[in-house]
Amino acid sequence: DTGVSQDPRHKITKRGQNVTFRCDPISEHNRLYWYRQTLGQGPEFLTYFQNEAQLEKSRLLSDRFSAERPKGSFSTLEIQRTEQGDSAMYLCASSLSPGEEKLFFGSGTQLSVL
């Protein structure tokens, strides 16, 4: 399978715990994006990388969120001190730049904070 893969598919955690998600993009894609989606809403932009450089973070992203893409390949998204409001589907997407910016999405990680 050469698509975007995300791990884990589901994560249940207690409030206050830290969680980390992983995304493996399509291998030749140099851009990687993280989005968050809640029920009944479209994906909300969180951050994106061009190779290993994090070029933009949403102003909605609190300091408890951090993302890395150390070698320009896979990426991790960490949420520290989780809150119930962090419960959502976290989607990763990748694209090849320059170009039409066509995003290829993974299946997402569903986070539930109890």
Place this chain on the structure above:
Amino acid sequence: GEDVEQSLFLSVREGDSSVINCTYTDSSSTYLYWYKQEPGAGLQLLTYIFSNMDMKQDQRLTVLLNKKDKHLSLRIADTQTGDSAIYFCAESKRTGGFKTIFGAGTRLFVKA
């Protein structure tokens, strides 16, 4: 997404045409997109249109773009039950970086 607006629901009969509408705000958007999301899955790109085009046709899909009114539509001909899904309109924004902004999605119900 506050920059992209869509109607929330659409119900059609199998075999009819579906038209999903969207308005966007950023006149500098280079590309506009339609993505499809089925239950429990990530988004899948259906089609896209470059901002200097008025129309694009791809098999059963027709995209119409009215730049003056910042209006985008997706027409699905001969709608099938398998087309039942959520359809997201999206625009690419070059201001403040390079990112794709999505609408809240239109839920399409196809009745047999």
